[in-house]
Amino acid sequence: MNLRQRLVPYWLLGPGLLWLVVFFVVPMYFMGELALRSGSLTTGYTFSWEWANFPDSLSGHTEQILRSFFYAGAATVLALLIAYPLAYAIAFRAGRFRLLLLFAVIAPFFTTYLIRTLAWKTILSDSSPLVGVLQTLQLVPEDGRVLATSGAVIAGLTYNFLPFMILPLYANLERLDLRLIEAAKDLYSSSRQAFLRVTLPLTMPGIIAGVLLTFIPAFGDYINAQLLGGTQQAMVGNVIQSLYLNQRDYPEAAALSFLMMALILVVVSLYIRFAGTGAFMGDEDEARG
Amino acid sequence: MRPEAPNRKSGLGLAAAVIALVLALGLAACGGDTVGGGGSSEDATTAKGGPVEGKLAISNWPGYIDPGKGGTVAEFEGETGVDVDYIEDVNDNETFFGKLQPQLEQGDSGGRSIFVVTDWMAKQMWDLGYLQEIDHNDLPTVFQNLVPTLESPSFDPERQFSVPWQSGMTGIWVDTAKAPDIRSVNDLFDPKYKGQVTMLTEMRDSVPLVMKSEGVDPEEATNEDWLKAIDRVKAAADSGQIRRFTGNDYTEDLTAGNIVAAIGWSGDASIVENENAEWRMPTEGCVLWSDNMVIPVGAPNTPAALGWMEFSYEPEVAADLTEYITYVSPVDGVQDLLRKSDPQLAKDPLVFPTEEFQRNCSTQDSPPDVEPVNEAWQEVVTG
């Protein structure tokens, strides 16, 4: 290969990677730098190696951090439970309607995130028929409400991130070779055993991808908490937004954002260690290092 | 395919990157540089007068203008030929300020020539050097028609940088069909209404009302008084007594029937779609505030901005505005005009409050030491 041919990949990589470096990596550096400053709007923010910002923001907002873990976790589990059978049905039982169903599943994406969350706010409002039905079924206490509770926030998160769970699951399930299940059955395993020992392990990459793609944005979300929650449902995202835009305490906001990202990177790197970045991007050939 | 380059090289690359980062941080520290830090009002420029023409962009609160072809904006455009871009993006003083602050810091007003913000925010912007001074000689109509009570407010005694747009009162909105007995802010803490009341996110509206309900005068209150009231609100929020903290959207909750009472603003009748809901003056009194037109630094068309201010202070124009938005007008003579065209409105105490009606009310004020109080409040409000 001559020099010109060797340089081709770098020309291809250059623009895209440069954009990412300048507008993703560099901002992260600036955010880190901002996190080490102290001061306020009136006095200006001076760089002073203020490492204290990190433990301070952690201890000051432990409640919201834990709550975010809980909400995002619950939403992810629910989404998995809802999405898996659905993805399975679309992959194997849909026949002609497969594309149509897939589309129906992504369809919510095409209404603005805010509008569909606002729609839920109305569907779940105290005097709505749906809540009335839930009260009759005793799922909600007679004088209780759905809005402005943790339940509403988790329901909103589940709904909004469901497509992120369905698509990786579906992509993975679609490649599943049904003959393997047939073989298992030929070997006298029951449907349940076949599922647990053949299907589930084979679809694990899809499950992991779906879980990550759902949990991570859900963890950082604040819209659902703001529109569907009350005074006790604030998540980390709400705090960060308030610190940046309302209190203008940029150093603490930056420190908290950094911590949040660090927490998530820990989770992601564990996964990458386990399965390789290729698998995360859906390419099994690159999996396992 | 050739095997990938050995891990050692990637490791070296990573190490190099980390070292570079640390060096860069170190340089920044050595510089000891400070970012931000606002200016001061001492070097404020004066807004230039001149012929009224061109384009004018105004940022205002929602529900603060009479819209359409017969509305104030259209009339102004017709009379002066100015092309007005009327933007309703002020939903909350803090949030509006937060979004604009980086630009104002650079002397850039985001294309706007007028903001409409509440008293204390106007002062905050002025103190940081983000506003231009206003020459009274450019505004004869304004200062001729300005009601005497607003001529010399505590936050801007000489009206150097602000011209009132509208005034209003913060009190309690009540759904009279479901909770007819609510007449005081204390009633909002009644467990009977648990989870069915909301308060405003605006600290200078909610907390003074709570203080008043405990017998504390907000104008004389100490930081401890503020913090004590905030604690009381926090306890109510934690226990679920308060359902939410809202901006203008308490009107939605009222309409949807999610709440029976809310701390809210007197003129919002045009947004609330619930026939049973009405604004009530709390027994301990309300909070009085004004929203003011200010001219920011870097305003592209100050003559047109001044022209708009002049125009809005003509009694006929002000009367049309009041008829639609039902807030308290700062322009003298509006009530007389309305006595002929809309006598019902001319008698409405919410639009033309008498001194008697407002006898217990306090003007909006800030705590003596804002930062710790604001921090405590933000924690309660964010959850």
Next chain:
Amino acid sequence: MAAPARAWAWLRRNALPLYAGLAVAYMLIPIVVIAVFSFGATPKGKLTFGLDHGFTTEYWTSAFSLPELNDALLTSIQLAALSTAIATVLGTLLALALVRHRFHGRRAANLLIVIPMATPEGVIGAALLSMFIYSSVALGFSTLLIAHVMFSISFVVVVVRSRLIGFDRHLEEAAADLGATPLTTFRTVTLPLLAPGVVAAALLAFALSIDDFVISNFNSGTTVTFPLYVYGASLRGVPVQVNALATMLFVASVIGIVLVLWQQRRAERMATRLDPVPAT
């Protein structure tokens, strides 16, 4: 078999499709609600999601009567179009490099592309804001564009990559055998065959941009995009026209996707008709 037993058996056989139907219905509920309530009359023109005031089409006929709303929508569409164009180009080039070429730092490149997808929007938005604050850059359309391109690139790479991986290289080799230069091959063979993947990636980037709220909220300054407008409006009463427009957007996207899919199907059918010999 007795009737209940038969019904039970039928249920068990069709449990999965039934469930799928229910799940899909659940996903579409808000869309239906939005569409239905865009026809509800309200005395003050603000959305109340209640039909007690009657049915009306006035919000559809006056859908474009709010200048602020129109401006916001226009801004969003412009932003999405531009950012899609840039991100698709950059991302496709990246994907080609990753799949077709060998080079040092492949792992690092992979990581750099994957990490933005794994970062919460709030963090990305805040970090960008930090940089803009520090470098005293004015927030507005350009900062929004920068942000939108940034978060779209990764998704474009993923989509185009998966298309490239399943690519049949024999056609390119055949073109080379027939004397075509690499550039010509790329232009006349690779690119057209890659097109569906690129189009899909572009659609995804467009959807992501037009729907983005969090990152835009941090970096827009005073520029208003459609989601930002809705957010501001939600704090004071959403005009019903928003619902009409949202439904319109939705229907337009549906039509767009259907057209693309139909076009694809036609192309495939024509290809098999022209080439009756099955590929080996």
